[in-house]
Amino acid sequence: MKRVLVTGASGFLGRHTLAPLVARGYEVHAAARHTLPVCEHVTWHQLDLLDPVALRALVRSLEPTHLLHAAWLMTPGVYARSPENLAWVRASLVLLEEFAAQRGRRAVGVGTCFEYDSQAGLCSEQTALASTSLYGSAKIALQEVASAFARESSISFAWARVFFLYGPHEHPSRLVASVVRSLLSDEPARCSHGEQVRDLLHIEDAGAALAAVLDAPVEGPINVASGHGIALKEVILRAADKLGRRHLVQLGAIQAPPHEPPAIVADVTRLSRETGWTPSYDLDAGLDHTIAWWRTRLSERG
8 A cells, every 4th residue: 555645735736746646556645734626536634734743643643655745935036035944944854754753665855956056057966066045955955864864764765856847826926827827918928038048847747757756766866857948038939929929028128137047957867767757748738738727717817
C-alpha cells in the first residue's frame, strides 16, 4: 500500500499533483489551509501547516508511506524576501521528523531554480548554488538539512528544483496569466523588453513530473522543467497572436527588475532518464489550454 501525504495541495502546483498520484495507485491525502474538491479519490485535511501540533497530529494519524511537500509561501512580490520563509523551514523539518517517526519510506521536497547561481544560464544538478533571495537561501538550507536527516533516518529523499510554471490557477499577476487576462479584456499588456530567456513548463506537466519523481528511486536534487529556453517576448507575442491582439502588447512599457539574469534554463537529462517522464504539452498547446481556462474564468466573473 502506498499512502501519500501532499502538502500545499490546494496551491498552484500542489493541486496538479493529485490526479497523477491517484493514477499511479496512491492513496492520496491532501493537506492545505483551504481544501478544494478538485480530484476524485483524494481525502482532504484542512489545517495550518505552520502549526507544529496540528502538523504532527496529522502525520501520526495517517502514517503515510510517502510524502510530497509542496507547501510554501509563494505570493508574488512577497515570497522572495518574506521572513515567513524561516517559518516554512521550521515547519518542513517538523514534518520530516514526524514522517520519519511514523516510519515513512519516501519523501520529495519541492525546491526552486532560484537556488542556482543566477549567472549560470544552463542549470544542471551540479551547477553551483548561490541564491540572492531569502526564499532561495531558505530552500538551499532546507535541502541540505533534510537530505542529511533523511540519510540518518533511512528515508529515500529527492529534492525537485522546479523552474518556471504557467497554466490554469496561476496567480493573476504572474507573466503568462497577466498577459492573457489583459488581452482577453481588450486591455494593453504592459511588459518589459522580453529578451529574458526562461524555461517554461505547463503546470499539469509539472504535477505529473513530481508524481513521477515520487514514484521513482531517484534521490538528491533533480530539475523539473521542460529543458527548453525561450525568450519571454516570444511567449507573449505567441499568446497575443492566438487572440488576434498583438497590437495590445507593449514590450518595454515597464522596466525589467535590476540584475535580472538573461537566461535560466534547466538540464533535464536526469529527470527524463531516471523517471521516464516526458511533457505532454508543447508551448502552443499549453497556451491554448491556459487561454481557454482564463476565458472561462473571466466569463464566470461577468
